[in-house]
Amino acid sequence: MTSSPDSTKISLWRDERFWKLAFQVITLAAVIIALLVLGTNLSRNMARQGIDFGFSFLENSSGFGVGESLLELQRQDPYIRVLATGLVNSLRAIAVAIVLTTVVGILAGVASFSDNWLVYKISRAYVGLIRNVPLLLQLFFWYFAVFSQAPSPEEQLNVFGLVMLSKRGLYLPGPSFTDSNWLGLVLLAIALLLGGLLWKLVSDVRKPHLGTPGLIKRIISGVAAAVVALAELWLIGSGLSYLINGTEEGFNLGYGAWLPVIAVAAVVLLLVWQWRTKAIVEQGSSGQTYLKGMWAIAAAIILMLVFGLGWQTPVAAEGGGASGGLRLSLEYAAAVTALVFYTGAFIAEIVRGGIQSVSKGQWEAARSLGLPSDMAMRLVVFPQALRVIIPPLNSEYMNLTKNSSLAFAIGYPDLYSVSNTTYNQTGRPVEVFIILIATYLILCLLISVSMNQLNNTVQLKER
Amino acid sequence: MTTATPEKVSKAPPKSPQSGPVEWLRENLFNSWFNGLLTVVVGVILIASAWGLISWAFTTAQWRVVPNNLGLFMTGLYPREMYWRMWALFGMVLTLSGVSWGVLTRSSAKLLTRSMLIILGVLVALIVVIPAVTGSEEGPGLLTPLSASILVALTAITVAAAFVGRAVTQKSPGLAQWLPLAWFLSYIAALWLLGGGLGIESVRSNDWGGLVLTLILAVTGIALCFPIGVTLALGRRSELPIVRWLSVAYIELVRGTPLIAILFMGQVMIPLFLPEGARPDRIIRAIIALTIFSSAYLAENVRAGLQAVPTGQTEASISLGLNKPLTVAFIVLPQALKTAIPAVVGQFISLFQDTTLLATLGLIELLGISNSVLANPSYLGRYMEVYLFIGVIYWFFCYAMSLGSRRIEEQLNTGH
Numbered sequence: 005m006t007s008s009p010d011s012t013k014i015s016l017w018r019d020e021r022f023w024k025l026a027f028q029v030i031t032l033a034a035v036i037i038a039l040l041v042l043g044t045n046l047s048r049n050m051a052r053q054g055i056d057f058g059f060s061f062l063e064n065s066s067g068f069g070v071g072e073s074l075l076e077l078q079r080q081d082p083y084i085r086v087l088a089t090g091l092v093n094s095l096r097a098i099a100v101a102i103v104l105t106t107v108v109g110i111l112a113g114v115a116s117f118s119d120n121w122l123v124y125k126i127s128r129a130y131v132g133l134i135r136n137v138p139l140l141l142q143l144f145f146w147y148f149a150v151f152s153q154a155p156s157p158e159e160q161l162n163v164f165g166l167v168m169l170s171k172r173g174l175y176l177p178g179p180s181f182t183d184s185n186w187l188g189l190v191l192l193a194i195a196l197l198l199g200g201l202l203w204k205l206v207s208d209v210r211k212p213h214l215g216t217p218g219l220i221k222r223i224i225s226g227v228a229a230a231v232v233a234l235a236e237l238w239l240i241g242s243g244l245s246y247l248i249n250g251t252e253e254g255f256n257l258g259y260g261a262w263l264p265v266i267a268v269a270a271v272v273l274l275l276v277w278q279w280r281t282k283a284i285v286e287q288g289s290s291g292q293t294y295l296k297g298m299w300a301i302a303a304a305i306i307l308m309l310v311f312g313l314g315w316q317t318p319v320a321a322e323g324g325g326a327s328g329g330l331r332l333s334l335e336y337a338a339a340v341t342a343l344v345f346y347t348g349a350f351i352a353e354i355v356r357g358g359i360q361s362v363s364k365g366q367w368e369a370a371r372s373l374g375l376p377s378d379m380a381m382r383l384v385v386f387p388q389a390l391r392v393i394i395p396p397l398n399s400e401y402m403n404l405t406k407n408s409s410l411a412f413a414i415g416y417p418d419l420y421s422v423s424n425t426t427y428n429q430t431g432r433p434v435e436v437f438i439i440l441i442a443t444y445l446i447l448c449l450l451i452s453v454s455m456n457q458l459n460n461t462v463q464l465k466e467r
Numbered sequence: 468m469t470t471a472t473p474e475k476v477s478k479a480p481p482k483s484p485q486s487g488p489v490e491w492l493r494e495n496l497f498n499s500w501f502n503g504l505l506t507v508v509v510g511v512i513l514i515a516s517a518w519g520l521i522s523w524a525f526t527t528a529q530w531r532v533v534p535n536n537l538g539l540f541m542t543g544l545y546p547r548e549m550y551w552r553m554w555a556l557f558g559m560v561l562t563l564s565g566v567s568w569g570v571l572t573r574s575s576a577k578l579l580t581r582s583m584l585i586i587l588g589v590l591v592a593l594i595v596v597i598p599a600v601t602g603s604e605e606g607p608g609l610l611t612p613l614s615a616s617i618l619v620a621l622t623a624i625t626v627a628a629a630f631v632g633r634a635v636t637q638k639s640p641g642l643a644q645w646l647p648l649a650w651f652l653s654y655i656a657a658l659w660l661l662g663g664g665l666g667i668e669s670v671r672s673n674d675w676g677g678l679v680l681t682l683i684l685a686v687t688g689i690a691l692c693f694p695i696g697v698t699l700a701l702g703r704r705s706e707l708p709i710v711r712w713l714s715v716a717y718i719e720l721v722r723g724t725p726l727i728a729i730l731f732m733g734q735v736m737i738p739l740f741l742p743e744g745a746r747p748d749r750i751i752r753a754i755i756a757l758t759i760f761s762s763a764y765l766a767e768n769v770r771a772g773l774q775a776v777p778t779g780q781t782e783a784s785i786s787l788g789l790n791k792p793l794t795v796a797f798i799v800l801p802q803a804l805k806t807a808i809p810a811v812v813g814q815f816i817s818l819f820q821d822t823t824l825l826a827t828l829g830l831i832e833l834l835g836i837s838n839s840v841l842a843n844p845s846y847l848g849r850y851m852e853v854y855l856f857i858g859v860i861y862w863f864f865c866y867a868m869s870l871g872s873r874r875i876e877e878q879l880n881t882g883h
Contacts (some may be wrong), residue, residue, distance in 0.1 A: 020790075021477075021793075024707055025528070028707050028709040028710060032709050032713075032715065033708055035713060039534070042740045045739070045740050045741055045743075046739050048739050048743070049738075049739045049740075049743065052743070117705070119495070119498060119502065119507060120495070120498075120505055121495035121496055121509060122496060122498060122501045122505075122506050122509050123505060123509060126509065132866070133862070134859065135865075136816070136862045136865035136866050136869070137820075137858050137861050137865070138820035138821070138823040138834070138861055138864050139820070139823075140823040140824055140826065140827070140834060141823055141854060141857065141858055141861060142661075144838075144850075144854060145850070145851075145854045145858070146676070148841075148850040149850035149851040149854055151743060152850075171578070221709055245495070250564060250631065260552060293849070311500070381564070402722075402723075406723075406724070406725040407725070409725040409728065410728050410824070410827075412727075412824075412827075413827045414600055420725065420727060420728065423801070424731070427735070433735045433739065434736065434738050437728065437731075437732055437736065440724075440725075440728050441720075441723075441724050441728060444723060444724055444725055444728070445720070445723040445724070448722075448723045
C-alpha cells in the first residue's frame, strides 16, 4: 500500500500553485500588452500631429488673462503661472467650502435627532431633496437663477451696511490684512507654539526631584524656562504692537464692523466654555492651572480679533459697488454655496449614522449621571460618534475637492478651467491631463493624511 | 414600609393615552421654551419662503417654456416625425416593467394593493386633467390631448401586462428566469428604435438627446461598470500580489481624479490612444469615461461588502470541496453583494447624476438641452422654471432608485 512520491504528485493542471502563478503572469502580460498598444498608438498619433511630448511649453507666454486671482497675473506670464493662479482659486473655494459644509452637515445631522418635529422634518427634507439632484444642476441653479438675478450696481442690495450684493459681486466685512498684520500674526503663532514648550518646562521644574540628577535636570529646566519666558514676552509684546500699530485705519470704522467681531468673539467664548466644561469633567480640581491657561488664551484671541485685524465693512461707492471689506465674485459665491449645501447633505447623513451607532446605554448613562441632554450629546455621545464619522468624512472632503472642478461650468477660473484653456491654446492634452491628475491626487492625498491624523486622535484608546 | 399610600403616588390624573392636536403640538413643537422659540422662528421663515415660492410660481413665473419645449426636454433634437419610435420605446419599457411587476408580486395575495390603486388613480387623473388645465390659447398644454390619450392607454397596457405576467408565472414559475433576458433584448431593441437602421430610417447620434439620452447613458454605464467593479473588488481582495497591486493602482488613481477630467480625457484623448482613423462616437466615448470612473467607486463599495463576509464562510466552502472560483462565485459574492446593495445603488444614483457633466462637453442630455432652451432668446431668463422642472425629473428618478434599493434590501433580508 506504500506509494512512491511520484504518484502523490498532482498533475500540473490541478496544481493550485501553478494556476496562481499562471493567472498573474497572464494578467500582467495582458495589461502590459494593452499599455504598449495604447502607448504606440499615442506616440504615433502625436508624431503625426507634430507634437513631441514635454513640459517645456509651460515656460511659454500664455497671453490670456484670468478673471479673478489672488496672484498678480500679467497677460504675458507663462502657463505655469496661469496654472498656479487656477490652483490658488481652487484652493480658495475648497478651503472655505470644507469649513462651511462641515458646519452645515453637523447642524443638519444633529437636527435629525431633534425632538422638535419641525426641525426634524426640515433636516430630513433637506437631505432627501439635495442628495437626489445633480450637483451641476444645483450649481447652475445657484449661479443663474439666484446670484445672477442680483440687482444692478446702482440699486444694490444692502443689508445693514454689512453685506452688499449686486451684479458686481458680494461684499462682506473682512479684515484688511496689511503686512504688519501678517508679521504680528506670525509672531503670535510662534509665541503660541513656544507656549507649549514653556508649559512642559515649568511642569518639569515643579516635579518632585530624586537625587542629584533630578536636581540638575530641574535647574536646567528652570533656566530654559526663564529664557523661553523672556522670548515669549518679547514675541507677544512685539506681535501685539505690530498687529495694533499696523492698522490705525482699522479702528474707527463705524459700528458695523463690531458686529462680526462680536459674533466671532462669542463663538470663541463658547468654545472656551466648552473646553472648560471638558477640563472640569475630565480632570476635576487638578485641572485648575489648565483652566487659567485657557482663559488667558481666550482673552488673547479675543483681543487679537477685535483690535488686530483691522476689520473693515464694505463702504458703498457712488454708482454702485463698494470699497473695502471682502469682495467675492458671484461665480465664487455660487460655487461655494452649491458645494456647501450639496456636500452638507451627505455629511448630515454621515453624522446621523455616527450618532446612531453610539449605543443607547451611553446616552442613558450620561442622563442618569445628571448631565442635561445638550451636555450628554456634547460630552458623551458626540465624541464617540466621531470615531464612526471621521473616516467617511474624509472621503466626503475628497469628493468636495474633486467636485470643486465643476465650478468651471459657471465661469469660475479654477484649476480645471485654466487647464482647459491651456489645452485649447497649446493642443497638448496629454501633458495638461497629467498635470491636472497629479495636482488633484496630491490634494486628495494631503486631505487624507491630515484626516487620518485626526482619526488617530479620536480613535478608542485601549489600555 | 414598601407600600406607599395611594395619595402619595399620584394625585394627578394619568396621562391620557389618546392625544389631540393640541397635545401633539405641545409634545412635538413646544415641549420646552427653547423648542418653542425654535418652532416659532423656523416656522416663520418656512411660511415666508413657502409663501414667496407660491406667489412666484403663480404670478411671476412664466411656465410656457416647459410645455413649449417638452419634446426637446424628453428627446432632444430627435426628428419630430419619428416621435412614434420614442412612444414605441416608452411603451415597450412600460410593458416590460408591467410584466416584471406582475412576476415579482406573483406570490403576494393581491396585485393591486390599496396604495398601488391610489397611485394609479392619481396618475390617470393627472394625465386627464393636465391638458385641460395647462393648455391655453398661447399654445398646447404640458400634454396634448393625443399624448394624454396615449399615456392613458399605456397605463392600461402596463396594468394588463402585470396581470398577464402574474398569471403566466403563477402557472409556470420557470418562465420568471427569462425576465433578465427580456430586459437585455429590450435594451437592444431600444437602441435599434433610437438609432434606426435595419429597415427603419437611421437617426444620427448627434440628434439623440434629452431625458432619453440621459437614461441611455446611465443604463449603459450601470450595466458596464457593475461587472468591472466587481472584478476590480475581487482583484483588490485577491491574495495574488500582481493582481492586487494592479487593482489598487487603478482604483486609487481613478478615485483621486475629478470626473470632469476623466470625461474630458474621454472626449479628447481616447482618439489619440486608438489606431489612426478609429474615432468612436462621442456618446460611446462618454460611456467609456463614465464606466472607467464609476467602476473604481463601485469596486470600493463591493469590497466593503466582501469584507463583511466572515472568513468562516470561505473556510466552510473550501472544506466542502469547492475550489476558489466556485467559492467566490457561489458563496462569497452573493452574500457580499447583498450587504453592498445600498452602497452600490448609491453609486448607480451618482452615476445617473454624473451624466449631467456631459452637458459641459457638448452632449445635449437633459441638462445640456435645458441650457440650449435657455439660450433661446424667447425664453431668456427662465432659469428658475427650467431648472426646477428638470430638477424634479432628476429627483424622481434618483428617489425611485433609492426606494427600489430599500425594497430589494427588505426582500433579501434573511436576518432575524
